[in-house]
Amino acid sequence: MAKDYGEVKFFGTVGSPFAKRVQIALDLKGVQYTYFEEDLRNKSELLLKYNPIHKKVPVLVHKGRPLAESLVILEYIDEIWGSNHPLLPQQPYDKALARFWSRFIDDKCLPAILKAAFTANKEEREKGSEESLEALEYLENELKDKFFGGESIGLVDIAASYLAFWLPAIEEAVGLKLLTSDKFPKLHKWGQEFTNHPVVKKTLPQREKVVGFFKARYASIIAASK
């Protein structure tokens, strides 16, 4: 008989990379949940009730109790649905490394990429590109197996999903070249493995929509600077 884990509700948006992280984890673990698609320009009462602090997606509500912040949610999901597709390593040191690299992606990689793509000032954009390449280099050196999690997808891979899917979309939308196969052979291959994983593929949004979104964002940045 299947174990009753209790009711799971998940609040996200199709476009949010952070919400997608949580969705990928839930789907990898085969968790049953009810999905609520939010309109961030018109946030639902439920979202504001469940995440009054940051008022953002993703929010996970398990047995009526809400959690926010994607990395916090991912660890919680891994603890509750532990036996299905574990995401974190067992050993404390490896755990610490996984947490470090996940934070690195949020604290260093993402801001650099956004600076490289969505800043009007050319100097700032170039600085962003430099910082992005530096950050990608660290990840390239860190990647030793098929995935950051080893043979299977782990916490860091899910955190890095931005680099596998959203970064290439940004590159196409604004005409940037950052994660190239000649500079980052392992990371580039990893990106393809990750996005082709059957569960991940099903969960990710439509690429054309995402490229379109970034094109529009880029256009508005350029327009605002004139």
Added chain:
Amino acid sequence: AMSVDEVVLLDAWGSMFGMRARIALEEKGVKYEHKEENLSNKSPLLLQMNPIYKQIPVLIHNGKPISESAIIVQYIDEVWNHNTPILPSHPYERAQARFWVDYIDKKVYPTWNKMWRSEGEDHEAAKKELISIFKQLEETLGDKIFYGGDTFGFVDVGLITFYCWFYTFETYGNFKMEAECPKLIAWAKRCMQRETVSKIIPDEKEVYNAVVEMKKELESK
């Protein structure tokens, strides 16, 4: 044969982040070597052990480095798990504890930084924001003895180390924490009654003097 743990902590005087790691080690009764860095002249060891951020604290356990104070404290709790748990035992409470330490890290220091580096309207806005952040943290505490409930835990460790910086915040911001957040001050005083905390947290006036010196140095460049 029993192997001896080699534990080194790279720290800097006055760092609320370094203090977190020290309190955690003290709570667990772990013997460690405390190395104080001069951040304007970082040691080769620090640069080797934390090449990405080049920041303290870094915990070096049997030669292997761990960076980022929240990650270090969780590591300490997981390795030395024989006594005094720091993280809650229930997954939901654990997640909430992680959420609030993340909140502290995202909000407190960056807002303080904004406040002391700005003037006029920007300064006032940052000051208001800083006070509202502490009011939120006070609300989160509620009527509990500690953030961990009856026991001193992860969020307590994460926030108490800012206590010695309150005088600095107050002086640069021209407000009184006790007036704005009396329950938070009461909580801090409870934490300070713990020996593991009081032996680590420095005097707030000394912190203020060090910050004044630092500002002078920055302004002279």
